[in-house]
Amino acid sequence: TNGHEKIDYVFKVVVIGDSAVGKTQILSRFTKNEFCFDSKSTIGVEFQTRTLTIQSKVIKAQIWDTAGQERYRAVTSAYYRGALGAMLVYDITKRQTFDHVARWVEELRSHADNSIVIMLIGNKADLADLRAVPTEHAVEFAEEQGLFFSETSALSGDNVDSAFIRLLEQIYGVV
Numbered sequence: 347t348n349g350h351e352k353i354d355y356v357f358k359v360v361v362i363g364d365s366a367v368g369k370t371q372i373l374s375r376f377t378k379n380e381f382c383f384d385s386k387s388t389i390g391v392e393f394q395t396r397t398l399t400i401q402s403k404v405i406k407a408q409i410w411d412t413a414g415q416e417r418y419r420a421v422t423s424a425y426y427r428g429a430l431g432a433m434l435v436y437d438i439t440k441r442q443t444f445d446h447v448a449r450w451v452e453e454l455r456s457h458a459d460n461s462i463v464i465m466l467i468g469n470k471a472d473l474a475d476l477r478a479v480p481t482e483h484a485v486e487f488a489e490e491q492g493l494f495f496s497e498t499s500a501l502s503g504d505n506v507d508s509a510f511i512r513l514l515e516q517i518y519g520v521v
């Protein structure tokens with residue numbers, strides 16, 4: 347888009363999950379098509395945007411990143427306010443980050459809107475040799491909890507766009 351187009355919708359999406367799972371890099375891949383090898387931990391920037399056309403509507407995705415507040419319950423309710431979608435990220439090479447997903451779902455259920463669309467993301471899929479979370483476990487958990495699911499690599503870019511687009515399409519379906 348050229349920036350002069352009429353925007354039909356602005357959809358707020360929050361990215362959550364444990365520290366170091368790749369939230370900031372996923373966001374950077376989706377909004378700038380970049381991966382930053384020497385990134386410091388997130389500082390300050392509240393959100394990034396990308397405008398795209400979904401089902402012939404111009405949708406501006408406003409995607410919020412936690413500024414290093416990933417400790418359980420440290421993310422404030424202001425962060426979730428007005429969010430229509432959530433990317434809940436774990437690292438396929440770190441079992442603990444998957445074990446914490448249930449807590450993040452609980453957090454969303456208590457702080458976010460009831461109709462929030464949640465996409466579970468297993469990131470770092472490029473590190474297949476180090477995999478600690480079988481895909482089937484995540485699929486099963488996602489089905490139980492009514493979440494959408496995808497495995498991504500912010501490094502290679504695999505599935506990042508498609509995961510965001512699926513999320514935005516679902517949000518569009520419910521607004």
Ligand code: GDP
Binds near residue numbers: 365366
């Ligand atoms: P955050 O704390 O969840 O925001 O995590 P970051 O985006 O800062 O990433 C944490 C670390 O994981 C950094 O060293 C990234 O370079 C690395 N990383 C992020 N995404 C990927 C990925 O898809 N593949 C690999 N191999 N490394 C990744």
Ligand code: MG
Binds near residue numbers: 414
């Ligand atoms: Mg970060």
